[in-house]
Amino acid sequence: MKRILIPGGAGYIGSHVVLSVLLTRRYKVTVIDNYHNSFPTAIERVEKIARDELPADATQEQKDACKIDVIKGDLRDRDTFSKAFSQYKGQKDEIYAVILVAALKAVGESGEIPIDYYDVNICGLVNLLRAMKEAQVWRLIYSSSATVYGTPKTIPIPETSPLQAESVYGRTKQMSEIMIKDVCDAHTDFRAISLRYFNPAGAHPSGLIGEDPVGKPGNLLPLLSQMAVGKYRDPGLRVNGNDYPTPDGTCVRDYIHVMDLAGGHVNALDAIDSDARFQNLPSRGKYRAFNLGRGQGMSVLNMIEAMRKVTGWAYPYEIIGRRPGDVPDLTADPTLAEKELGFKAKHGLDEMARDLWNWQSKNPKGYNP
Numbered sequence: 001m002k003r004i005l006i007p008g009g010a011g012y013i014g015s016h017v018v019l020s021v022l023l024t025r026r027y028k029v030t031v032i033d034n035y036h037n038s039f040p041t042a043i044e045r046v047e048k049i050a051r052d053e054l055p056a057d058a059t060q061e062q063k064d065a066c067k068i069d070v071i072k073g074d075l076r077d078r079d080t081f082s083k084a085f086s087q088y089k090g091q092k093d094e095i096y097a098v099i100l101v102a103a104l105k106a107v108g109e110s111g112e113i114p115i116d117y118y119d120v121n122i123c124g125l126v127n128l129l130r131a132m133k134e135a136q137v138w139r140l141i142y143s144s145s146a147t148v149y150g151t152p153k154t155i156p157i158p159e160t161s162p163l164q165a166e167s168v169y170g171r172t173k174q175m176s177e178i179m180i181k182d183v184c185d186a187h188t189d190f191r192a193i194s195l196r197y198f199n200p201a202g203a204h205p206s207g208l209i210g211e212d213p214v215g216k217p218g219n220l221l222p223l224l225s226q227m228a229v230g231k232y233r234d235p236g237l238r239v240n241g242n243d244y245p246t247p248d249g250t251c252v253r254d255y256i257h258v259m260d261l262a263g264g265h266v267n268a269l270d271a272i273d274s275d276a277r278f279q280n281l282p283s284r285g286k287y288r289a290f291n292l293g294r295g296q297g298m299s300v301l302n303m304i305e306a307m308r309k310v311t312g313w314a315y316p317y318e319i320i321g322r323r324p325g326d327v328p329d330l331t332a333d334p335t336l337a338e339k340e341l342g343f344k345a346k347h348g349l350d351e352m353a354r355d356l357w358n359w360q361s362k363n364p365k366g367y368n369p
């Protein structure tokens with residue numbers, strides 16, 4: 001069985017990606033994480049789901065693959081990656097591809113501590129790329145973000161939209177994409193896919209894993225779910241601006257169920273795996289970038305209503321002024337990923353809200369009761 005290295009695999013998206021990769025029953029997984037914004041419990045629970053969902057005719061190798069190897073380490077430490085690659089070198093399950101999920105990810109914070117953001121998101125990537133070249137591991141899937149589009153001119157946003165990130169965080173994602181493409185151009189065997197996530201939401205339907213950010217959530221949905229269990233209710237819910245050029249005046253985003261998003265990484269692995277398929281993709285080249293979204297915009301008020309329905313909490317809110325830097329509408333054009341990767345999101349808004357609430361109500365204090 002091939003092994004996939006997933007730095008950041010203990011985090012919100014990473015844990016769902018690890019699970020989706022394990023559920024293919026075709027890969028083993030090694031996670032690198034420093035638990036900056038996550039907990040080891042997430043990994044244990046992913047292993048449990050992977051074991052619980054084993055098919056009756058699972059082989060011993062598939063059973064063994066439910067065990068995740070974990071390296072507690074930091075992207076900024078050059079040796080972390082080299083050690084990980086050499087640990088399996090020459091074995092049947094040597095590392096075959098990397099899915100880089102780990103990053104610092106808060107737009108607001110990135111403007112306050114830019115050096116840390118460049119250190120982790122950029123220097124960490126350089127460390128990884130160097131170690132991959134040395135170990136001759138040639139396949140990379142990279143967690144990018146819709147923030148690379150800045151304020152897009154066209155909605156829905158195609159991948160050909162200019163990259164014009166407007167925050168330090170967004171620029172680290174944009175620069176990372178450029179760096180990865182340059183490496184693909186320079187090294188014949190290197191191939192990579194960037195997945196530009198829109199707004200991941202929800203949780204695995206078991207309620208065993210989900211989003212558990214350290215501190216007050218910066219994103220709308222985890223804030224709404226935590227408010228429903230009684231946290232962060234003071235000073236109340238504040239909606240930034242209702243005078244945007246959108247149907248109800250509040251900002252519109254493209255929410256995608258985190259299990260759909262995680263499944264997109266398996267589509268990307270399949271594409272990057274198959275030489276014929278990768279070479280023949282219509283957008284030729286060894287570096288590709290795809291939007292992962294649903295292509296359906298939802299406003300802040302839509303999301304509040306969806307969460308009200310599942311939680312029963314009223315969400316009293318007040319409208320305050322626009323937040324600087326907020327873009328009115330970020331809705332993906334998902335057609336390229338569908339055409340070339342065979343990716344299509346299956347879950348709708350109600351399932352995202354239901355699964356988010358299932359996770360939050362079963363784990364009101366997250367992973368750390």
Ligand SMILES: NC(=O)c1ccc[n+]([C@@H]2O[C@H](COP(=O)([O-])OP(=O)(O)OC[C@H]3O[C@@H](n4cnc5c(N)ncnc54)[C@H](O)[C@@H]3O)[C@@H](O)[C@H]2O)c1
Pocket residue numbers: 007008009010011012013014032033034035036037038073074075076100101102103104105120124143144145146197198199200219
């Ligand atoms: N959540 C979103 O809305 C969103 C949207 C678009 C893109 N993304 C991207 O998706 C990826 C995952 O985001 P997430 O929401 O799961 O975030 P997260 O914080 O839950 O996960 C990131 C993981 O990386 C780990 N990490 C951070 N710094 C590290 C370091 N120096 N060394 C080792 N591990 C480190 C954290 O401990 C955590 O487990 C990130 O690259 C983020 O930029 C997220």
